[in-house]
Amino acid sequence: MYLNIKRDAIFVADSHYNEKRLEFRIFLEKLQSGEVKCSQLFLMGDIFDFIAGEIDFFIKQNQDIIDKINELSNNLEVVYLEGNHDFNLKKLFPKVLIIERKKQPVFAKYGEKSVKIAHGDIFTPWHYNLYCSIIRNHYLLKILNFLDFNYLISKKVYYTLIEKNICRKMEDFNSFAKNRVKNYNSDIIIEGHYHEGKSYEHDKKLYVNIPSLCCDKKYFRLADSFIGENL
Numbered sequence: 153m154y155l156n157i158k159r160d161a162i163f164v165a166d167s168h169y170n171e172k173r174l175e176f177r178i179f180l181e182k183l184q185s186g187e188v189k190c191s192q193l194f195l196m197g198d199i200f201d202f203i204a205g206e207i208d209f210f211i212k213q214n215q216d217i218i219d220k221i222n223e224l225s226n227n228l229e230v231v232y233l234e235g236n237h238d239f240n241l242k243k244l245f246p247k248v249l250i251i252e253r254k255k256q257p258v259f260a261k262y263g264e265k266s267v268k269i270a271h272g273d274i275f276t277p278w279h280y281n282l283y284c285s286i287i288r289n290h291y292l293l294k295i296l297n298f299l300d301f302n303y304l305i306s307k308k309v310y311y312t313l314i315e316k317n318i319c320r321k322m323e324d325f326n327s328f329a330k331n332r333v334k335n336y337n338s339d340i341i342i343e344g345h346y347h348e349g350k351s352y353e354h355d356k357k358l359y360v361n362i363p364s365l366c367c368d369k370k371y372f373r374l375a376d377s378f379i380g381e382n383l
Contacts, residue, residue: 197235
């Protein structure tokens, strides 16, 4: 699979939407009203603070946002790269191109340049990969959903995530980015996950870490220059 990135494409990452982090709702409403315009939208993962296609509580909690994404997908191309907080999404978004973690990075072209796109939690140690496989297991999640009486499990997860501080920055982004670039063989690398909102060029490769929508109040356009736009 490869994608053609359009000139007006918007990238949104790590909004971690919940009742306290409303930036993604604001962004979607601006798309719906036409205040923000694009013909192609990349949702780069961790858009919701948590959601999985099997867990009823989180689907109900986020139904309005699900509906807004589906409405937008009728009129523009939406690509959703699953993250570590949002997965097993295909049944929720029938017209959205869902890219699972195991299919990332996805190859794209932007003009003459090659691009690799991923949420960012790949090229990781085996124990993290094992954890990712377990938490995405459809049957395990169905069992947990069945055992979730009065949503006690889901509410515990929900309120734990709400209180989590997710807006920290690295001390040495350049060293981190240099190591990330080694995993890729494209002109441009685009990731979310790390909430940095910075770019780094090494060995003729450009690494871009998309700003976190909830932390930086910015989304991202891939145009002549790499500029994050304020929400």
